[in-house]
Amino acid sequence: MYQLLPQFNANQFSDLPISQTISPPAAIIPSEFLKEAVFAGGSFWGLEAAFGRMDGVINTATGYCGGTLRKPSYREVCEGKTGHTEAVKVIYDKRKVSFKSLCDIFWEIHDCTNKDYLKFGLSTHHRSAIFYSIEEERKQAQESRIRRQMKLNKRIVTKALPFDSNFYMAENQHQKYYLQKNYRLCESLNLRSTEQFVESTIACKLNG
Numbered sequence: 001m002y003q004l005l006p007q008f009n010a011n012q013f014s015d016l017p018i019s020q021t022i023s024p025p026a027a028i029i030p031s032e033f034l035k036e037a038v039f040a041g042g043s044f045w046g047l048e049a050a051f052g053r054m055d056g057v058i059n060t061a062t063g064y065c066g067g068t069l070r071k072p073s074y075r076e077v078c079e080g081k082t083g084h085t086e087a088v089k090v091i092y093d094k095r096k097v098s099f100k101s102l103c104d105i106f107w108e109i110h111d112c113t114n115k116d117y118l119k120f121g122l123s124t125h126h127r128s129a130i131f132y133s134i135e136e137e138r139k140q141a142q143e144s145r146i147r148r149q150m151k152l153n154k155r156i157v158t159k160a161l162p163f164d165s166n167f168y169m170a171e172n173q174h175q176k177y178y179l180q181k182n183y184r185l186c187e188s189l190n191l192r193s194t195e196q197f198v199e200s201t202i203a204c205k206l207n208g
Contacts, residue, residue: 029058029093037090037102038065038131038163041110042117044086044170045177050109051090052176053208056097060207061089061198062170062177065131066161071168077125085120085127089167099137103130103144113154128156131163138162169198179207 041047044062052060064072067084077084090102106112112128120127130141141160149156172194173180180186185206191197 033093033095035092035094037099038087038167039106040065040085040087040127040129041106042126044088044174047088047109049178049208051088052204054097054105056093057204058091058093058201059199059204062174063087063089064168064170074171074174080125083121085125085129100140100144103141106130107148112148112156112158113152115157117157128158129161130158131161133163176203176207179203
């Protein structure tokens with residue numbers, strides 16, 4: 001079975017900008033303003049929490065991306081049977097936050113120089129990657145990487161990869177992982193389905 005990379009430490013990123021207001025749910029934002037981005041950077045629990053804190057992020061979901069098997073399980077991904085990596089899908093309001101800004105914050109919330117990510121497919125199912133859907137996103141991802149590399153004395157191992165639209169949702173226990181640890185708070189949200197929980201903007205913010 002693949003090795004696990006270091007666990008996310010929430011306190012490590014406590015100085016990141018936090019949304020000061022709860023964004024309106026995606027359902028009441030005109031669809032032309034909603035955009036989607038997918039990132040991979042180690043454990044998806046911590047990545048989801050960090051992105052969820054950002055102003056302009058409407059909701060997040062953990063899942064699996066980049067492999068060949070349809071609807072893989074967490075166990076199959078961890079055992080290296082599918083070619084998938086843990087990833088996070090971010091739904092955001094482009095009027096409040098840009099793809100470029102998401103890329104820039106991505107470098108702050110995981111170790112983009114971790115050489116263990118180079119072992120993806122060999123001894124780990126974790127990797128560092130920005131998935132792009134259009135050419136402009138690819139350019140912005142590459143430019144963001146260059147800006148980050150200029151600040152570091154170690155080589156960045158992050159890849160910019162085309163997104164093939166196959167993002168498979170992770171199991172329920174991996175969605176809003178840190179929020180789920182607070183059972184009473186989850187109950188108070190009165191969200192009666194997994195879909196409501198995943199798509200809830202309030203849950204997204206509380207998880208971070």
